[in-house]
Amino acid sequence: MAVDELDTRILTLLLEQPRTSVREYARLLGVARGTLQARLDRMERDGVITGTGPSLSPAALGHPVLAFVHIEVTQGHLDEVGDALAAVPEIIEAFSITGGGDLLTRVAARDNGHLEDVIQQLINLPGVVRTRTEVALRERVAHRVLPLVASVARR
Template structure:
């Protein structure tokens, strides 16, 4: 993993604000040469500090308005196999290995309660799965974000980007 200097953090902060910004716009905003911005982005992508760009489609737009979290307990030494099997379930959005009572946290999307039942049954049928618990997601109160971390890493007095050309 690539470590970030304050300029990298400012670059990532600018991308977080405007993910579609061009190299030229980023270079002007940050007061850096376009080639410098391009080289830094390439290094950040290669070092896995920058996740691949993708449109974040909301499952509800695909007819799956119900989201839930399954905590999954698996038999000893089966985490990798269960994780790989969960990747084959289309409604599984994310899988995270945990410490504590549950082994995995699985975020799923479903059409309705009956569909969630079907998905849960499919997860329970996977080899290595011992037990699941389900919690419905009622409302996302904080969306995925890294902005506060980028602001801190950028190192400004208040962590925000300095004014660039055209910022009055």
């Protein structure tokens, strides 16, 4: 889906001022409310906008330990292991990857002991061969998309 200059201006406003009304966005952009709503609907339909809820902090929810767990899977079992990961609430993201492992998960834990319990749970999943864990010490760049939107706007 092509994102044009107006789309990037809309996306920038959504990211910078997420609690503003559609009417106010339209006023700030100098477009009709219907035009803005049609653009928002299209970008949602096309998967550019994937959510409108709040961003939550696992640390503020009592899970300050962040780890990345690489999971090596027995050949032919990637889908079933991936499905099983969805049942582990401490896994906040999981991706199929290339390189050293088959899956990469982002895990939030209460403390190191809890992290070890989660890792043991993962190791015991049918189809899991081994795991490798890296604990994050400090976030250096928070999850962000605004710089990407700005780079798309410049093209």
